[in-house]
Amino acid sequence: xxxxxxxxxxxxxxxxxxxxxxxxxxxxxxxxxxxxxxxxxxxxxxxxxxxxxxxxxxxxxxxxxxxxxxxxxxxxxxxxxxxxxxxxxxxxxxxxxxxxxxxxxxxxxxxxxxxxxxxxxxxxxxxxxxxxxxxxxxxxxxxxxxxxxxxxxxxxxxxxxxxxxxxxxxxxxxxxxxxxxxxxxxxxxxxxxxxxxxxxxxxxxxxxxxxxxxxxxxxxxxxxxxxxxxxxxxxxxxxxxxxxxxxxxxxxxxxxxxxxxxxxxxxxxxxxxxxxxxxxxxxxxxxxxxxxxxxxxxxxxxxxxxxxxxxxxxxxxxxxxxxxxxxxxxxxxxxxxxxxxxxxxxxxxxxxxxxxxxxxxxxxxxxxxxxxxxxxxxxxxxxxxxxxxxxxxxxxxxxxxxxxxxxxxxxxxxxxxxxxxxxxxxxxxxxxxxxxxxxxxxxxxxxxxxxxxxxxxxxxxxxxxxxxxxxxxxxxxxxxxxxxxxxxxxxxxxxx
Amino acid sequence: xxxxxxxxxxxxxxxxxxxxxxxxxxxxxxxxxxxxxxxxxxxxxxxxxxxxxxxxxxxxxxxxxxxxxxxxxxxxxxxxxxxxxxxxxxxxxxxxxxxxxxxxxxxxxxxxxxxxxxxxxxxxxxxxxxxxxxxxxxxxxxxxxxxxxxxxxxxxxxxxxxxxxxxxxxxxxxxxxxxxxxxxxxxxxxxxxxxxxxxxxxxxxxxxxxxxxxxxxxxxxxxxxxxxxxxxxxxxxxxxxxxxxxxxxxxxxxxxxxxxxxxxxxxxxxxxxxxxxxxxxxxxxxxxxxxxxxxxxxxxxxxxxxxxxxxxxxxxxxxxxxxxxxxxxxxxxxxxxxxxxxxxxxxxxxxxxxxxxxxxxxxxxxxxxxxxxxxxxxxxxxxxxxxxxxxxxxxxxxxxxxxxxxxxxxxxx
Numbered sequence: 065x066x067x068x069x070x071x072x073x074x075x076x077x078x079x080x081x082x083x084x085x086x087x088x089x090x091x092x093x094x095x096x097x098x099x100x101x102x103x104x105x106x107x108x109x110x111x112x113x114x115x116x117x118x119x120x121x122x123x124x125x126x127x128x129x130x131x132x133x134x135x136x137x138x139x140x141x142x143x144x145x146x147x148x149x150x151x152x153x154x155x156x157x158x159x160x161x162x163x164x165x166x167x168x169x170x171x172x173x174x175x176x177x178x179x180x181x182x183x184x185x186x187x188x189x190x191x192x193x194x195x196x197x198x199x200x201x202x203x204x205x206x207x208x209x210x211x212x213x214x215x216x217x218x219x220x221x222x223x224x225x226x227x228x229x230x231x232x233x234x235x236x237x238x239x240x241x242x243x244x245x246x247x248x249x250x251x252x253x254x255x256x257x258x259x260x261x262x263x264x265x266x267x268x269x270x271x272x273x274x275x276x277x278x279x280x281x282x283x284x285x286x287x288x289x290x291x292x293x294x295x296x297x298x299x300x301x302x303x304x305x306x307x308x309x310x311x312x313x314x315x316x317x318x319x320x321x322x323x324x325x326x327x328x329x330x331x332x333x334x335x336x337x338x339x340x341x342x343x344x345x346x347x348x349x350x351x352x353x354x355x356x357x358x359x360x361x362x363x364x365x366x367x368x369x370x371x372x373x374x375x376x377x378x379x380x381x382x383x384x385x386x387x388x389x390x391x392x393x394x395x396x397x398x399x400x401x402x403x404x405x406x407x408x409x410x411x412x413x414x415x416x417x418x419x420x421x422x423x424x425x426x427x428x429x430x431x432x433x434x435x436x437x438x439x440x441x442x443x444x445x446x447x448x449x450x451x452x453x454x455x456x457x458x459x460x461x462x463x464x465x466x467x468x469x470x471x472x473x474x475x476x477x478x479x480x481x482x483x484x485x486x487x488x489x490x491x492x493x494x495x496x497x498x499x500x501x502x503x504x505x506x507x508x509x510x511x512x513x514x515x516x517x518x519x520x521x522x523x524x525x526x527x528x529x530x531x532x533x534x535x536x537x538x539x540x541x542x543x544x545x546x547x548x549x550x551x552x553x554x555x556x557x558x559x560x
Numbered sequence: 561x562x563x564x565x566x567x568x569x570x571x572x573x574x575x576x577x578x579x580x581x582x583x584x585x586x587x588x589x590x591x592x593x594x595x596x597x598x599x600x601x602x603x604x605x606x607x608x609x610x611x612x613x614x615x616x617x618x619x620x621x622x623x624x625x626x627x628x629x630x631x632x633x634x635x636x637x638x639x640x641x642x643x644x645x646x647x648x649x650x651x652x653x654x655x656x657x658x659x660x661x662x663x664x665x666x667x668x669x670x671x672x673x674x675x676x677x678x679x680x681x682x683x684x685x686x687x688x689x690x691x692x693x694x695x696x697x698x699x700x701x702x703x704x705x706x707x708x709x710x711x712x713x714x715x716x717x718x719x720x721x722x723x724x725x726x727x728x729x730x731x732x733x734x735x736x737x738x739x740x741x742x743x744x745x746x747x748x749x750x751x752x753x754x755x756x757x758x759x760x761x762x763x764x765x766x767x768x769x770x771x772x773x774x775x776x777x778x779x780x781x782x783x784x785x786x787x788x789x790x791x792x793x794x795x796x797x798x799x800x801x802x803x804x805x806x807x808x809x810x811x812x813x814x815x816x817x818x819x820x821x822x823x824x825x826x827x828x829x830x831x832x833x834x835x836x837x838x839x840x841x842x843x844x845x846x847x848x849x850x851x852x853x854x855x856x857x858x859x860x861x862x863x864x865x866x867x868x869x870x871x872x873x874x875x876x877x878x879x880x881x882x883x884x885x886x887x888x889x890x891x892x893x894x895x896x897x898x899x900x901x902x903x904x905x906x907x908x909x910x911x912x913x914x915x916x917x918x919x920x921x922x923x924x925x926x927x928x929x930x931x932x933x934x935x936x937x938x939x940x941x942x943x944x945x946x947x948x949x950x951x952x953x954x955x956x957x958x959x960x961x962x963x964x965x966x967x968x969x970x971x972x973x
Contacts, residue, residue: 299821346778347690374685376693453658453665464662469595469643475660511821513683515699519706534712542781543695546712547808553716553738 066430069093069252069261071239071275074106075215075413076405077267078222083417084424085229087432092231093259094223095252097238099495099540100488102219102503105269106410108293108345108378110319110332111215112306113138114408115154115207117174117182118316126388130412130419132178135209137414145221146444147213148324154210154306155185155194157362158202163310167205170311174207181208194305198364210306212324215410216503223491225442229435233492234259236541239268242278242399249279249398263428265400265420270342270381272389272403279396284389286404287339288379291332292351294359295323295374297511300367302328307362316407318358325474325506328367330359332378347375373511380406388412390419392427400424445483445504449475470524471517473510480505481521485528496525499539518545564669565591565637567877568657569676570644570822573601574863575854576676577629578870579877580636583674586878590636591668593659595643599633600626601678602701603863605708608729610756614864625863639663647673649826652848652885672849672877675823676870679816679835679855684777687721687814691776696783700726700813704733713737715809719786720744721774724752724946725861727813728760734811735764742805744768745788747795750923752946754861773797774810783810818856823847833902834858840907841914842876842886843869849885851876858904858917861948868915892961897932897968899924901945908965910958918949918967926972934960943969 066089070077073096081094098104116132142149158164167184174182185206191197193206227233234256241253242264251260268275273286296302302322309317315334323329333354337344352375360366383389383404393399400423402416409416424430448456448466459479460467466479484504485496493500498514501507501521508514508521522545526533534546547553569580572594580592598604603611606622613619616628642661649655658667681699696715698706700722706712718734720727723746731741744761749771751758761768769788775797776787790801818836820828829838829846836857837845844851851873854866880886888909894916896903903918923944930937934957943949958965 299824343780346692346776349690349775352690369688370682370686372685373683375690448660453667456660457664460660460662460664467660467662467664468641469660472595472643475643475645477660512680513685515681515683515702519702519710522706522712523710533710538695539781544782545695546706546714547716548713549711550707550713550737552713 065089065091066263067091067093067261068263068265069095069259070265070267071095071252072104072267072269073101073219073223073233073235074104074267074269075102075219075410076402076416077265078102078219078226079413079417080265080267080402080420081226081231082222082229083421085226085231086434086438088435089433092226093234093261094226094231095234095237095239095254095259097236099236099497100493100500101223101235101491102216105379105381106215106219108376109215109380109407109410110321111212111323112319112411113211113213114411115174115182115210116177116179116408116411117170117207118311119177119408120173121177124387126390127408127412128177130388130415131408133415134408134412138211138213138411141414142213144440145225145442147218147221148444149211149213150324151209151211152305153206153208154308155190156205156207156308156310157197158204158310159198159200159361161202164203166310170205179207179209182206194303194307196301196303196363196365197307198362212306212321214324220504221442221444224487225439227491228439228442235492236494239275239278242275244279244396247395247397249396263398263400263424263430265402267402267405269405270379272381272401273339276401276403279393279399281393281395281401284384284403285339286381286383288337288342288344289382289406290335290337290344290351290377290379292347292355292377293329293331293375294352294355294372296328296367297371297373298326300328300371303363309358309362318355320359320363325509327373330363330366331355333358336382337379342379345377345379347377351377373513382406388416390416390423392423398428445487446480448477448480470520471505471507471510473512474506476505476507476517478524481507481524482528485525495537495540496529496531497537497539497543498522498525498545501525562656562667562669565589566670566881567591567672567674567874568593568668568670569674570657571601571676571678571854571856572596572599572638572640573676573678573854574603574625574629575856575866575870576601576674577633578867579674579676579853579874581629581632582871582874583877584635586874588878588881591670592633592636592638593642593644593657594640597641599630599638599640605701605704607708608732611863614862615867629867644822647822647826649847649850655849671881672851674870674873674877675850675852675856676854677819677822677856679818679859681816682812682814684810684812687812689774689777691778694777694779694782696779696809697777698809698811700730700811703730703811707733707737716740717742717807718809718811719774719805719807720811720813722746722752722813722815723768724813724815725754725757727811728753728757730811730813731766732760732764735766741766742807745772745774746770747773747791749793750944754946777810783808786810816855816859818859820856823850823852831902831904831906833896834904836904839905840886840888840891841905841909841912842879843873843905844876844880844886849880858902860917861946865917865948865950872915892958893964895964895966897966899969900967903967908953908958910955913952913954914958916951916953916967918951919945920949920969921945924969924971927969928972930968930970931965932968933965934958939972
């Protein structure tokens, strides 16, 4: 049995774990320092499955190749894994006549990369595709294969499927060192003990440079590039397609889109941070203003600011050189870097996973033997709001908890929360958090942002995990929702 | 066959219960639906006194007030844990309400609906706070529920945004639990709460910053500090006036917004000033047979008014059923004049006496409240945005107007 340790349970690590779970001669361990999966880079991004036309194959061959392949694979994966998605296509909009030159370039590049069905549309067709656009728009590049998914729901789905196929998960497990002997990897030292491994895959996102340095490879660094976003109430009308401005040399630009839950979303800008600011997820006035101004150019009818329900920031891991770093490192046998997975990382993830499987066979000389039985399918969590009244009634008869609405904005039932808890236990989530419930059910993410339902979710988590309610966390240790019972301070206790 | 009712009341808070009790007294067949496990709406978490001086003629706590109303519900069919997911307006005299409960998804028919689903609180994102999205940020009502329904103390060093009643009451609540309430931050140049609640700040020695706002939160996992900035008379931030307050908890008490999504879905006209529906003097919305009461109509400061609105709506439902609609030969529009921010009801028939609820734009002392078209004047020592004006206009007064009645608040010379 060959032991494989994957560091990082984000979209990349999870996808690799799923693909490797197919082989009977591999014992796959997926390691993450966070209490749940998908809580790093994967958590906050534009949630797009890109087309693959904007990565220059001469400058960024990995990105160009894997994005197009990833897009195609997602079309299959979302079905097998029942990941919430929409294939609504994208428009790269020309606001000036000069922009058409850039669109021609993109079209040419897309053809070279193998993107199907792209074409430049004129004004008339453009407004047929997207009536709400800035009336000044002159035309656009139309990429029908672009889609959107829920990025964390995707990670969760992939991990659930990987675990069902035998992958072992180690959460709250921080990698402290990597043991290398005679030029070969031997395993991973963690705060939860030593995990033996013959193959170590570094999919550590923003921290991939630090993990790489643990084996003495310091030829690249990762710096965070921050992007900020606004999300609006679902009563605000948004576009039907994903709208991009014509790109500039440094950025794909600020996107205007209706994300899969039906909320208008705008963002991101791009602000480069120094390498040490890998935890800086704060939103800023300046950043949000920049996004607002950018989005307004494509979508002039932005809602009043009071219609915002959330702003957030995400970090892309920008590597030295700009291209994905995906390779078996010759100096340390068994160590594979999967680093610098910046945009289009979400799109590329499934393709990256197959690439890694190929590297294991080709460069490490490990022959992979397919399991006789491997389960490609995973069922999504029940989504009450999507059921017909007949289906809902059948479910409620079996279990009345599905008839009890907890999150009023998104119509999430107690049954779904309990189901999410079971699923968390299945993949080994130990610290019950409200965000873990949110990412599985959408509870707390609606118009009121949880001010009604958070309290009730706390009760359900407290009961299921048998911990006092104030010890339930928002997002893992240190984010407890309270400091004790109401008399804790008066009794002179110094809890927290 | 669908079960059918004269009135379906949506919401089991004081407005809904007040409506259901009155409708039952008027001999109507009533179904009361509430999505909580218990009746009372927000009252059960309001453990402070100050409720019921008008309605019960004595001072009660929220749970006591709710308990008294619940005891008057005999004869009303009540469903709790029942969330209404759709209202259908089939015809003026036939409506359908679909709700989800542990008994299943159920649809009932009804002649009228009284919508009393309350309000929600504005949250940190809506008021433009940026920074880290960490634990320790709660709306005031949520913190109140945590403490007074579930016994959870959210934190120890507290900053409160908003000097409205809810914010002030929470300031006292935290202080009573031994927390350090470091500041109440108010955007406006005047406090937002009732005078009796402003005493809390003196009683507990809590600093109030008028013309200030919280703009940013920083922390790794939990709130560690909040950034406050001073604003000028146009609410613009004054550069260089920023300062930080260390705190582990930020409470947002920045106002309420009527819950009207279900009504909007069937095309009920909304008044941007109140955030609730446009109504006539029976509190009937622009969809005939659908009435609204309580904080879904407009944000109230006294529970007694909320119950009163429920009762008015119930009388409307009775009249609607008896006459096949709320009849009026002509509607007289109530128009906002000088220094009036919002007013409801919006249309008056002149066929009955009506309670008018209104709020002013800014506080002024020594004023006259005028309705020029009907020659009515009331002298008041002071008006404040925080204190809702409630004035009775008599039918015969209303009838003096032809098309409209303006309500204005004028400073006395």
